[in-house]
Amino acid sequence: MGRAAYFTFDMTPAPTSVVLSARAFERTITRMADEIIERNDGTDRLLLVGIQRRGVQIAARIAALITARESVEVPLGALDITLYRDDLQTVGPRPVVGKTHLPVAIEGLNVVIVDDVLFTGRTIRAALDELADFGRPARVSLAVLVDRGGRELPIQPDVVGKHVEVPIGSRVDVCVAELDGKDEVLLVATEAL
Amino acid sequence: MTSPLGKDLLGLEHLTAEQINLILDTAEPLREISERTIKKVPTLRGATIVNLFFEASTRTRISFEFAEKRMSADTVNVAPAASSVSKGETLVDTARNLEAMRIDMVVIRHGSSGAARFLAERIESNVINAGDGTHEHPTQGLLDMLTLRQKFGSLVGKKICICGDVLHSRVARSNIWGLTKLGAEVAVCGPRSLLPNAIHEMGVQVFDRIEQAIEWADALNILRLQLERMQAGYIPSLREYNRVFGVTRERLERAPRDLLILHPGPMNRGVEIDSDVADGPHSVILEQVTNGVAVRMAVLYLLAGNSPRLAEAAKGGA
Numbered sequence: 001m002g003r004a005a006y007f008t009f010d011m012t013p014a015p016t017s018v019v020l021s022a023r024a025f026e027r028t029i030t031r032m033a034d035e036i037i038e039r040n041d042g043t044d045r046l047l048l049v050g051i052q053r054r055g056v057q058i059a060a061r062i063a064a065l066i067t068a069r070e071s072v073e074v075p076l077g078a079l080d081i082t083l084y085r086d087d088l089q090t091v092g093p094r095p096v097v098g099k100t101h102l103p104v105a106i107e108g109l110n111v112v113i114v115d116d117v118l119f120t121g122r123t124i125r126a127a128l129d130e131l132a133d134f135g136r137p138a139r140v141s142l143a144v145l146v147d148r149g150g151r152e153l154p155i156q157p158d159v160v161g162k163h164v165e166v167p168i169g170s171r172v173d174v175c176v177a178e179l180d181g182k183d184e185v186l187l188v189a190t191e192a193l
Numbered sequence: 194m195t196s197p198l199g200k201d202l203l204g205l206e207h208l209t210a211e212q213i214n215l216i217l218d219t220a221e222p223l224r225e226i227s228e229r230t231i232k233k234v235p236t237l238r239g240a241t242i243v244n245l246f247f248e249a250s251t252r253t254r255i256s257f258e259f260a261e262k263r264m265s266a267d268t269v270n271v272a273p274a275a276s277s278v279s280k281g282e283t284l285v286d287t288a289r290n291l292e293a294m295r296i297d298m299v300v301i302r303h304g305s306s307g308a309a310r311f312l313a314e315r316i317e318s319n320v321i322n323a324g325d326g327t328h329e330h331p332t333q334g335l336l337d338m339l340t341l342r343q344k345f346g347s348l349v350g351k352k353i354c355i356c357g358d359v360l361h362s363r364v365a366r367s368n369i370w371g372l373t374k375l376g377a378e379v380a381v382c383g384p385r386s387l388l389p390n391a392i393h394e395m396g397v398q399v400f401d402r403i404e405q406a407i408e409w410a411d412a413l414n415i416l417r418l419q420l421e422r423m424q425a426g427y428i429p430s431l432r433e434y435n436r437v438f439g440v441t442r443e444r445l446e447r448a449p450r451d452l453l454i455l456h457p458g459p460m461n462r463g464v465e466i467d468s469d470v471a472d473g474p475h476s477v478i479l480e481q482v483t484n485g486v487a488v489r490m491a492v493l494y495l496l497a498g499n500s501p502r503l504a505e506a507a508k509g510g511a
Contacts, residue, residue: 080222083226083234083235083236083494084234084235084236088236093196093197094196094197094494094495096218096219097219097222097223097494098222099222100225129235130234133229133230133231135230
């Protein structure tokens with residue numbers, strides 16, 4: 001997609017603005033990693049759990065940053081919340097189920113749930129329910145790269161990369177190098193409105 | 194709101210490779226649920242499933258029941274001997290009465306080929322075929338494929354030989370349909386009296402000798418020899434069957450490669466399969482059982498919510 005895309009007539013071009021560039025992205029998760037260490041009094045008993053899909057990559061990135069800074073391996077898990085969604089009766093076709101994997105027993109650990117965008121809070125509600133089926137952590141906190149507001153449940157993040165005001169009819173796209181070729185956060189106007 | 198599988202799972206013959214892969218891809222992550230402390234997800238909370246088993250079954254019924262419970266569905270088992278079926282009630286009347294009590298799914302095993310389809314066309318609930326006569330046993334075929342796919346990565350070009358009583362086997366039929374759709378090469382091996390006449394039309398090779406099958410194949414799926422086949426005159430004796438078609442360690446040691454050994458159970462040790470083989474390093478028989486629960490959870494997940502009543506209820510609540 002270059003500038004030329006704005007001159008094609010087949011589709012309405014979506015005005016897109018960059019919320020986080022690759023460099024800002026890196027700075028942001030570095031700060032998030034620091035805040036996570038601070039909030040959990042170090043790295044003992046720490047477990048990072050990324051939510052499928054892009055939360056997993058962001059969690060892995062944060063884990064690597066913590067390892068670089070503190071010279072310790074932080075256990076890293078992945079949670080797929082599809083089977084805990086509250087809208088399975090109304091969405092269709094059936095959403096694809098991803099992999100859930102927790103490398104250690106979560107009993108007594110400080111679990112940090114990591115996700116890319118926090119919006120309604122429904123995903124996090126599902127994640128908390130799923131986590132409870134694995135055991136009883138000492139503490140669960142929430143770290144998100146982008147908080148875009150719009151909560152429908154009483155759920156708030158503990159560590160936030162960036163607050164974004166999202167106008168009606170727009171959405172936040174998070175790209176990570178592992179899946180999308182580069183790190184970037186974009187504000188994209190959807191065509192419908 | 195439509196399921197990618199449609200309303201029912203009646204067999205693999207009419208599914209596409211895409212649909213089969215969707216079931217297998219969904220089953221894969223579901224295996225992990227059975228490893229948890231709390232082996233349960235809330236996905237099918239509020240759904241009621243009736244297991245309607247007109248034929249004896251331990252493994253399949255228990256596997257379905259575990260799958261249903263691990264998805265949080267409410268389940269009821271109906272055994273015909275202890276129900277009004279023994280008083281002469283027809284299949285459709287039984288099912289309609291169950292539907293009148295607001296059920297969502299029926300898992301049916303029946304001695305007559307086509308019973309699952311017959312029921313599916315007459316009731317609103319999702320119907321899952323757990324084996325109908327000599328027709329199909331789709332979830333068994335799927336769990337065999339999941340097991341093979343885990344070992345081989347892909348089924349494309351893999352050589353799978355189904356050994357034994359293919360004529361009476363719904364497992365064989367579901368395997369042949371499913372495996373060929375996913376690109377595997379399929380053969381059958383057994384006494385001519387136990388192979389269907391038109392077997393070539395299903396696109397499979399035929400081996401008359403188990404040694405040829407072992408030399409050719411990457412995996413053997415060894416069917417149970419129903420002991421009553423001997424009384425019916427299909428084979429001279431169990432001992433002779435074992436001598437000619439039994440899968441033994443000696444025979445496998447002569448194979449050019451290691452063969453995976455599958456068996457849908459229950460096994461007749463010393464007839465179609467020797468204990469050395471059943472318990473040997475290349476046997477995946479118990480993995481099949483583990484995969485069976487995951488495959489059935491996947492099918493429940495993909496079909497559920499596709500019933501019109503649940504959709505209505507969801508709309509009303511929204």
